[in-house]
Amino acid sequence: MHSPCPPHMLILSVLLTLVVGCAMNPYTNRLQLLLISEEEEINMGRRAWAESLSRNVTISHDPAQVDPVRRITQRIIEAAKQSKYAERAKAFEWDVNVIEADDIPNAWVLPGGKIAIYTGIFPIAKKESGLAAIIGHEVVHALARHGAERVSQRSVSSVGVSLASVFLGMNPAAGQLANLALAGGVLLPFSRSHESEADYIGLLLAARAGYDPEESIRVWRRMSHGSKGSRPEFLSTHPSHDTRIADLTEWMPEALAIYKQSQKAPDAALPPLRSR
């Protein structure tokens, strides 16, 4: 007959899982909880990418839009291959697409290095060095395995709330409240730390790739001027524009020192939007 697992053994196994699933970011020394393998994460990203592109999106084939995006991405990946992420940067199957959506000033990345740039980000980036700040940010999200970390955090949070519900006899309303507290107190701060990490390391990679890092500050100023009523920072997945500008300013001397030693990249203006 099986005896039930003693509570201390259960706690020990959970702790062991967490310890085994931890990694340290080589730039910021931040501990990361990673409960899924890199291979599994990359496969998830690959499937999500295929599905995203098969949906109702218009992928741009206009060389005026695509060429600078591919050129910048390539330079930043080459810089990443000389960085602390060299092995991962060499192993990823990088891909980038421009999606025609002039009203979306955004860009995103999936695990394994699948990057999408909306044309709506062009007026914010303005020129190639501005777009390098955006692409550098996305490249770092992939290299730092932020996707896997978020999946891991949410898994642990869900299990934690479920266990608490069972053992503390919480009713559904209390469970909802616990979820909200967890989101505001744990998941959102982690999300903002991922964004800051991507801003910081992305700034260094873009500088190493030969793009003027000071343009990143102007990008976030333009984003700030163009934004319509953003939510308070503590309720947001991202740091506020002001926080990002202050952080970038603080990191600028380090980035400028790297930029000075880099082989300078072309810095042409990005094409105007067709819809404007």
Next chain:
Amino acid sequence: MMPPTAKTPRPSFLRTQESSLLLRAVASQSLILEVSPVACLG
């Protein structure tokens, strides 16, 4: 992280993958990493 904007393509691949139920539930909200939470310009 904030869910992608209304026009951001959200992958539904997780409906069919073999991963655990828990991962399926959480991953769709976690995989896409955007540069900005801004949905549209004023």
